[in-house]
Amino acid sequence: xxxxxxxxxxxxxxxxLKGIDIEIPEAKVVSIVxxxxxxxxxxxxxxxxxxxxxxxxxxxxxxxxxxxxxxELARFRNKFIGFVFQFHHLLPEFTALENVCxxxxxxxxxxRTTENKAKELLTFLGLKxxxxxxxxxxxxxxxxxxxxxxxxxxxxxxIFADEPSGNLDTQNKQELHQLFxxxxxxxxxxxxxxxxxxxxxxxxxxxxxxxxxKMDN
Numbered sequence: 001x002x003x004x005x006x007x008x009x010x011x012x013x014x015x016x017l018k019g020i021d022i023e024i025p026e027a028k029v030v031s032i033v034x035x036x037x038x039x040x041x042x043x044x045x046x047x048x049x050x051x052x053x054x055x056x057x058x059x060x061x062x063x064x065x066x067x068x069x070x071x072e073l074a075r076f077r078n079k080f081i082g083f084v085f086q087f088h089h090l091l092p093e094f095t096a097l098e099n100v101c102x103x104x105x106x107x108x109x110x111x112r113t114t115e116n117k118a119k120e121l122l123t124f125l126g127l128k129x130x131x132x133x134x135x136x137x138x139x140x141x142x143x144x145x146x147x148x149x150x151x152x153x154x155x156x157x158x159i160f161a162d163e164p165s166g167n168l169d170t171q172n173k174q175e176l177h178q179l180f181x182x183x184x185x186x187x188x189x190x191x192x193x194x195x196x197x198x199x200x201x202x203x204x205x206x207x208x209x210x211x212x213x214k215m216d217n
């Protein structure tokens with residue numbers, strides 16, 4: 001599903017990634033763990049096309065991502081990749097429904113079809129009664145589920161998540177973790193998750209560990 005070959009990345013004189021090779025299978029929940037400063041977020045951003053590596057290649061299915069030009073890469077990202085971050089990044093002036101629709105509307109999808117799909121996703125995620133609420137009217141757990149729905153709206157091949165439960169209390173954290181596995185099963189989705197939460201890491205189908213810019217063997 002995802003293949004990364006010889007990924008390196010430096011910022012100035014600091015080499016953050018030191019030659020990473022991995023293969024990530026389809027329809028699995030994959031966690032990446034390791035101490036702060038190991039390079040996990042930098043690596044996730046490269047896999048998700050938010051950053052380019054200094055050397056190496058990333059393939060998702062048959063696409064060689066970093067051979068694409070910026071506009072082509074942006075279109076690929078919008079259509080095939082979803083993101084969930086620690087901070088929800090919901091737009092405060094928009095309702096839950098509107099926030100979920102944004103990636104599809106950016107991709108010039110039909111508004112009515114998009115809204116119907118967003119309603120279905122929000123209902124599946126237990127947010128049917130929150131569709132018209134704005135972020136400041138929602139709990140942290142509800143906001144994160146809206147972020148998950150937004151990540152799913154374009155039916156992406158893979159969802160990348162960076163510390164998605166880092167700001168949640170224990171109950172909401174556990175519910176979010178279970179949700180990832182439900183989405184894997186119901187929608188056949190692949191998740192790649194950077195996390196410090198060892199409970200989530202132990203639940204994952206695949207656990208990868210990073211130290212000092214390298215994957216542990």
